[in-house]
Amino acid sequence: MATLADPDRSELTALWAGALGGDRAPLERRLAGASRLPGPRANLELAARFADLVGATADDGRGAAVELLGGWLAGPPSDPGLPEGGEEFLAACAALAAGSVAAGSAADAADRLLTAAAVDDRWRVREMAATGMQRVLRADWSAGLRAVRAWLRSxxxxxxxxxxxxxxxxxxxxxxxxxxxxxxxxxxxxxxxxxxxxxxxxxxxxxxxxxxxxxxxxxxxxxxxxxxxxxxxxxxxxxxxxxxxxxxxxxxxxxxxxxxxxxxxxxxxxxxxx
Structure with missing residues (x-):
């Protein structure tokens, strides 16, 4: 399957809103199709833009956001027909976006997602967990350092x-x-x-x-x-x-x-x- 062009901000925003409303498959297909995987370099720019969007989710939608991201990390996406590498890209996006959520609200659930991503079998997901924690450190060094030290203590x-x-x-x-x-x-x-x-x-x-x-x-x-x-x-x-x-x-x-x-x-x- 050929790599699709990146979604623009308005399309990504609409897809995210739909996913929060329960229709995850269109967002999953769109992100997976533009992932650039299984090539040597994933679409990190798209992952970062998605994480920014997730971080801006209103407070009343953050619970649903964390649940959706956790689903991508824990198991297969709702669409079983994603292109090769798509499932891994969604999990990597979830790891980075969890950092944005944790940076915005210091949510314990988002911190747990980062920890789960940090020990994932897939190196891209682990890398995004560390990068997600950098978003927490950038927003609040003290809060991020507490989470980092918890990783050390483990x-x-x-x-x-x-x-x-x-x-x-x-x-x-x-x-x-x-x-x-x-x-x-x-x-x-x-x-x-x-x-x-x-x-x-x-x-x-x-x-x-x-x-x-x-x-x-x-x-x-x-x-x-x-x-x-x-x-x-x-x-x-x-x-x-x-x-x-x-x-x-x-x-x-x-x-x-x-x-x-x-x-x-x-x-x-x-x-x-x-």
């Missing part, structure tokens, strides 16, 4: 990964206090990974967490060098092979160029076989 590698991905976003870290708290989140995630028994380190969910830490440490280190660079140096000099892998991955990032002299020792240490 100890579940995919939830921890979502916490890391949510805070490792440079535009969110312009305030020094936010940046320092982001370092704390990433360092806590590092500690959880390194405390994982060696027999579990090769599990898929743990590897997904390790991969996220392979870029996130440098993001938060640049935002708050006083707290972040020591973390990077600690990883580089660790006897743990995963810690040094995380250090090596981060030390290749161009964003660390201003700290090249300070990190010379860390680069040398991370490269040493142990």
């Amino acid at each position: 100890g579940e590698p995919l939830e921890v990964r979502a916490a890391v991905a949510a805070v490792a976003e440079p535009p969110l870290l312009k305030e020094a206090g936010h940046a320092e708290e982001a370092v704390e989140v990433v360092e806590a995630a590092v500690d959880l990974l390194l405390a994982t028994p060696s027999g579990r380190r090769a599990d898929d969910d743990v590897r997904v967490l390790r991969k996220a830490l392979g870029y996130a440490v440098s993001v938060v280190a640049v935002a708050h060098p006083d707290a972040g660079l020591p973390l990077l140096e600690r990883l580089a000099t660790s006897t743990d092979s995963d810690a040094r892998w995380i250090a090596r991955q981060n030390l290749t990032k161009a964003r660390l160029a201003p700290f090249a002299d300070r990190l010379a020792g860390a680069r040398e240490a991370a490269a040493q076989p142990r």
Whole structure:
């Protein structure tokens, strides 16, 4: 099935209103048809516009909105004839839109949807859960950070990964206090990974967490060098092979160029076989 052109705002608004009224199938077909899946890149622009629209839902419609989004995350859509990739795209849209709902009203139900999306088997859905949490952090850093810390406390590698991905976003870290708290989140995630028994380190969910830490440490280190660079140096000099892998991955990032002299020792240490 050929990819359809994106719906304009008026069409998307009408389709969303119809879905809230109980007729979900036309919206599902329209979003799925413009998803660009199963290609290499989903239609993230459409997902973002849809999330904006959902976030603007009136208070008396938010319960129905959360229920609809939860349906897309939990099971098949109402239309069984969607094109390939359509069901996954709807779930990803639901994850991002849940962030918009949570940002607008701090709804517990929307937070639960984000958590469910964070541990979804589909990587696109997990990615949108983290991006959805960034919408919460952007609207209310304190509220978002409470949710991020709940993900950390779970100890579940995919939830921890979502916490890391949510805070490792440079535009969110312009305030020094936010940046320092982001370092704390990433360092806590590092500690959880390194405390994982060696027999579990090769599990898929743990590897997904390790991969996220392979870029996130440098993001938060640049935002708050006083707290972040020591973390990077600690990883580089660790006897743990995963810690040094995380250090090596981060030390290749161009964003660390201003700290090249300070990190010379860390680069040398991370490269040493142990």
